[in-house]
Amino acid sequence: MHRDRLIAPILRGAARLKRDQAGSMVIFSLFIFALMVAMGGLGIDLMRYEARRAKMQATLDRAALAAADLQQQLAPESVVRDYFAKAGLSDGLKSVNVIQTLNSRTVQVEAEIELDTYFMHMLGVPTLPVPALGTAIESVTDLEIGLVLDVSGSMGSNGRIGRLRDAGTDFIDLLFANTPAENLTFSVVPYSTQVNLGQTAALLYGVAPLHPYHGCVQVPSSTYNSTAMPLVGLLHSGHFDPDSSSNWYGGMGAPNKNCRTDAAFKVLPWSNDKAALKSKIENLTPGGWTSIEMGVNWGAALLDASARPVLNGLITEGEVDASFAGRPFGFLEPDVMKVLVVMTDGENTRDYEIDLPYRTGLSDVWLDGSDDYYVASIEQYNRDGDWWWNEPFYRAKTREWVMAPQGRQLTWPELFERISVEDHAVHLRYTQYWDRSTRNYWRGIESRNDKALKDQRLSQICSASKDNGIVIFTIGFEVNDAAAEIMRDCASSPAHFYRAEGLQLASAFTSIATQINELRLVQ
Numbered sequence: 001m002h003r004d005r006l007i008a009p010i011l012r013g014a015a016r017l018k019r020d021q022a023g024s025m026v027i028f029s030l031f032i033f034a035l036m037v038a039m040g041g042l043g044i045d046l047m048r049y050e051a052r053r054a055k056m057q058a059t060l061d062r063a064a065l066a067a068a069d070l071q072q073q074l075a076p077e078s079v080v081r082d083y084f085a086k087a088g089l090s091d092g093l094k095s096v097n098v099i100q101t102l103n104s105r106t107v108q109v110e111a112e113i114e115l116d117t118y119f120m121h122m123l124g125v126p127t128l129p130v131p132a133l134g135t136a137i138e139s140v141t142d143l144e145i146g147l148v149l150d151v152s153g154s155m156g157s158n159g160r161i162g163r164l165r166d167a168g169t170d171f172i173d174l175l176f177a178n179t180p181a182e183n184l185t186f187s188v189v190p191y192s193t194q195v196n197l198g199q200t201a202a203l204l205y206g207v208a209p210l211h212p213y214h215g216c217v218q219v220p221s222s223t224y225n226s227t228a229m230p231l232v233g234l235l236h237s238g239h240f241d242p243d244s245s246s247n248w249y250g251g252m253g254a255p256n257k258n259c260r261t262d263a264a265f266k267v268l269p270w271s272n273d274k275a276a277l278k279s280k281i282e283n284l285t286p287g288g289w290t291s292i293e294m295g296v297n298w299g300a301a302l303l304d305a306s307a308r309p310v311l312n313g314l315i316t317e318g319e320v321d322a323s324f325a326g327r328p329f330g331f332l333e334p335d336v337m338k339v340l341v342v343m344t345d346g347e348n349t350r351d352y353e354i355d356l357p358y359r360t361g362l363s364d365v366w367l368d369g370s371d372d373y374y375v376a377s378i379e380q381y382n383r384d385g386d387w388w389w390n391e392p393f394y395r396a397k398t399r400e401w402v403m404a405p406q407g408r409q410l411t412w413p414e415l416f417e418r419i420s421v422e423d424h425a426v427h428l429r430y431t432q433y434w435d436r437s438t439r440n441y442w443r444g445i446e447s448r449n450d451k452a453l454k455d456q457r458l459s460q461i462c463s464a465s466k467d468n469g470i471v472i473f474t475i476g477f478e479v480n481d482a483a484a485e486i487m488r489d490c491a492s493s494p495a496h497f498y499r500a501e502g503l504q505l506a507s508a509f510t511s512i513a514t515q516i517n518e519l520r521l522v523q
């Protein structure tokens with residue numbers, strides 16, 4: 001009984017304590033507070049981690065880019081270590097790996113530091129690793145450039161040829177200032193009525209010579225649909241004067257107005273000789289009609305890998321440096337950019353070709369001495385009044401018909417080396433036929449390609465070039481609206497076309513050089 005009285009109060013107190021929950025909120029609140037402190041501490045540690053990581057990654061990126069710069073003269077690893085030292089992160093730099101090639105540099109940098117934690121150590125994480133990794137690459141794209149320049153007769157007016165010389169040489173300087181010479185390949189392609197490849201290059205393209213005036217090539221129409229120029233099927237352009245006439249049939253002499261053969265007009269292929277390139281441009285002279293499509297056709301052909309046999313042949317002949325072996329590179333070759341820069345001061349005009357029957361073989365003309373011509377042309381009745389009818393040969397010097405010629409029978413190339421096509425018709429035919437048939441002997445010997453056909457061919461070769469990834473810049477120098485539209489269509493985009501007046505030509509070439517350099521660098 002006594003024992004029950006002692007136990008009863010204890011049991012009643014325990015029951016009362018069981019029913020009383022007032023202290024439970026305090027415990028829960030203390031738990032929540034502790035959790036909030038822990039989360040806040042974790043956030044602080046994470047913020048410190050991210051700040052340190054961002055600083056190290058930014059330092060690493062700047063260091064890698066600076067070290068990868070090909071114009072950087074210091075050792076790439078030294079550049080990286082200097083950046084980390086100045087940022088107070090030297091202890092975190094783990095490795096610097098540099099891969100250097102002829103035209104590129106790759107810098108790989110790895111870094112890591114240990115960050116002491118303020119709060120996370122209470123969770124058993126005393127430090128956090130802060131890693132950073134980055135790679136920077138700078139590659140200098142190999143540049144293959146075709147500089148296609150108008151040197152037609154109109155370039156001789158208003159100081160145009162002088163402005164072209166100045167702008168062109170500045171263009172060369174700008175590109176060499178920003179690109180190592182070993183990464184540059186230039187071909188300078190002057191054009192007027194024709195393009196003159198030079199004797200050796202023409203022979204390497206499989207052109208069989210017809211006469212001693214070498215370099216100009218008659219190409220099939222199909223070549224304008226492709227940048228690849230075939231090594232078979234090309235013809236030596238006829239050596240003749242398609243336009244001129246003289247007061248006397250021997251007055252023409254040897255100049256070939258259809259294809260200029262002066263040294264200044266010949267193509268300079270595959271060169272990175274800065275002095276030679278500038279000299280080529282400085283010595284350009286104007287003369288002839290305008291054949292933009294021929295300039296672009298050959299400019300594109302010299303960028304096409306199909307021209308390698310020609311280049312290799314020129315190396316063998318000592319006309320191109322051996323360092324260019326293996327070029328032109330293929331269109332799919334990495335780190336290669338191919339560019340055409342096409343300049344004109346007008347529109348396509350005309351060009352001529354000797355028709356096939358008059359390219360080779362004996363002509364109908366004999367030459368005695370230096371100026372005594374006989375032509376096989378049967379006299380109609382008694383036109384010279386000597387009472388000898390239907391004599392078979394006309395002697396132009398005395399304007400009479402004879403029974404037999406004197407001297408040597410000329411080949412067609414020999415004949416047109418001496419006199420123009422018009423002189424052949426007028427001075428050797430007109431006395432007998434007057435105008436009714438003389439024109440047939442003039443226009444029936446040559447074929448003329450006019451503007452419409454030439455513009456069509458230009459459009460074709462521009463499209464073929466762009467389809468192969470060639471970047472085309474065009475310049476219309478003091479041109480009319482129609483010519484500007486044609487050159488704009490040829491360019492890679494309207495932004496790649498420049499219309500220039502006067503001194504603006506230099507600005508156009510400068511802008512193109514700047515764009516080429518920007519496209520060339522890949523970081």
